[in-house]
Amino acid sequence: MAKTIRAIGIPAPNAGILAGNVLKNPDNPGEEVRFVLSTGAEEGLDAVARKHGYTLEITQTGATIEARMVPSGKNMEEVDVSGDFCPGPVITVGNILAGLPTGERLKVKSTSADTIADVAAAVTSSGSKVVGEGVEGDRHYLIAEKAERQAAGAAAAVDRDRVLIVQGNGIGNAERAYATFIFSKVAQSMGRKVTIFLLMDGVSLAKKGNAAAVKHPAFDRLDRLMAEVVAAGATVYACELSAKFRGIEQADLADGVKLAGAATYLQLLSDPAYAVVNF
Amino acid sequence: MDITYQVIALAILVSSTVTGFITFRMLGMKLAPHFGALIIALAVTLAAIATGTGAIVYVAALLQVIVALTAFTQMWETLKYSFQTSPGYGPHLALVMMLPVLAVASVAL
Numbered sequence: 241m242a243k244t245i246r247a248i249g250i251p252a253p254n255a256g257i258l259a260g261n262v263l264k265n266p267d268n269p270g271e272e273v274r275f276v277l278s279t280g281a282e283e284g285l286d287a288v289a290r291k292h293g294y295t296l297e298i299t300q301t302g303a304t305i306e307a308r309m310v311p312s313g314k315n316m317e318e319v320d321v322s323g324d325f326c327p328g329p330v331i332t333v334g335n336i337l338a339g340l341p342t343g344e345r346l347k348v349k350s351t352s353a354d355t356i357a358d359v360a361a362a363v364t365s366s367g368s369k370v371v372g373e374g375v376e377g378d379r380h381y382l383i384a385e386k387a388e389r390q391a392a393g394a395a396a397a398v399d400r401d402r403v404l405i406v407q408g409n410g411i412g413n414a415e416r417a418y419a420t421f422i423f424s425k426v427a428q429s430m431g432r433k434v435t436i437f438l439l440m441d442g443v444s445l446a447k448k449g450n451a452a453a454v455k456h457p458a459f460d461r462l463d464r465l466m467a468e469v470v471a472a473g474a475t476v477y478a479c480e481l482s483a484k485f486r487g488i489e490q491a492d493l494a495d496g497v498k499l500a501g502a503a504t505y506l507q508l509l510s511d512p513a514y515a516v517v518n519f
Numbered sequence: 520m521d522i523t524y525q526v527i528a529l530a531i532l533v534s535s536t537v538t539g540f541i542t543f544r545m546l547g548m549k550l551a552p553h554f555g556a557l558i559i560a561l562a563v564t565l566a567a568i569a570t571g572t573g574a575i576v577y578v579a580a581l582l583q584v585i586v587a588l589t590a591f592t593q594m595w596e597t598l599k600y601s602f603q604t605s606p607g608y609g610p611h612l613a614l615v616m617m618l619p620v621l622a623v624a625s626v627a628l
Contacts, residue, residue: 412601412608414547444600453596455548486600 242272242343248304252283259285263292263309272343275307282307299372299383306371308345317344321359322351322379326480326501329355330362333384337368340386345371349379354480354490354499356380362503365510403427404514405436410444414454414462416519417445421465423517428472435514436469437505438497439479446478446497447488463494470496477504520576524625525567528583531617532561535586538611545607546597553589557615560586580622590615 245262247255255277262273273294275285282298285307289296294309297316310316319336321329333348340346350356360370360382367389373382405424409416424434438446445451445466454462470476477500478493490499508514539557543550560582567579590612591598597608 409604410601411546412597412604413545415545441601441603444597447600450596450600453549454546457548485602488600 242274242308243267244274244276246276247281248276248278250277250281252281252285255281256284256288259307259309260288260292263288263294270311272311273309275309277305277307279303279305281305301371316347316383318347318349320349320379321355322349324350325355325484326358327503329359330501330503333359334362334366337363337366337384337386342386342388344386346384346386347381348384349376349381351378351380352490352499353380355501356382357498358480358501358503359384361501361507365503365507398512400513400515401431402433402435402511402514404508404511404516405434406516406518407436407438407442407445408440409519410438410441411450411454412441412444414456417451417454417462418456418459418465420445420519421462421469422459423519424469424474425465425472428469428474432515434469434472434474435508436474436476437479437500437508438477439482439505441482443478443482443486443488446476446483446494447486447492448494451494466494467496479505520573520626521624521628522568522571522576524621524628525564525576525579528579528618528621528625529561529564529568531614531621532557532564532583532586535611535614536561538608538614542594542608542611545604546594550593553586553593556582556586556589560618577626580626583618583622587615587619 247258250258255275259275282305286296289309293312295312297308297310299306299308317336319332321332329350333346336346348356348359356373363370363384368387369385371383371385405420407420411417420436424436427434451463451466452461476497478497480499480501483499509516535557539554543554560579563575563582564579567575594608
């Protein structure tokens, strides 16, 4: 467990004096202490942390910062999922988070930004929080904080202003491939935000050049239609697992297509703001 | 030269127009070169059987090989990446793959 002290508005060096007094008289020796401060108030906190045998970690969130004082020798748990692909990282992180007490944090690192985005989707879906994200050298990372899932309250009114189009047939079925992007254009013309998820055979559309081979006399070539939809703001995800099955790598993807894992797909499906269409 | 093989090839070509039409509707215009080759091969094979002329049989055999080749050149990307839709075009590929064997048999035996 960790103690959180909100001290917004207290400037440096007063914030440091406050932190020093808290660390000097801990309720539970060895407990992690977090200070939520205004930006700039963290000045001098590193010296306070060192003096009392703690390590300081700073996370900026909007206009506030969180100064995390971890007893030296007790570091945040870390896991590097580089090289692993969907659903491996999500399962690994889920298992570790399940074993952590509420409030504890886990740093997840990967060379793939798409993997980190997928893990972030899984963390938030499970009720925990993503409290920090960034890049260190060649590794993308996120910091997840374990939290208990909140029970659903009274049903909130949700604007159903997004469309999720799930495409599972790809270039093997020209009509369904066309319908994916024609429906997307219609949704965009209606002011809806469009997300397309390509999975199973659908990922064949994600491979650079494949859509250019699909043509019906009554419609424009499919790759042009796809480019128009992407340019108009649609997000196109290709299922990482299905791509692996077909030997499609990140470098093979058409412009505007990102790899995503099962967690991203499940999060989109469970988001009440999305109307789901299957092709 | 045995014309019987050309009769069997003709039967396969006629069947292929049906499976080919279904495949054509699934995959779109990229199958046009293959569909064109299939129709020409069908006409020339009919002419070869009707006339029994050696030169026409050779041309028919060549066109039958081209039908099989174009099926793969036009469908290779789909074959490579689409697993679930393969039952839709599998029968057509299976049929046209018989044509090169029959084409060789009709001119060599």
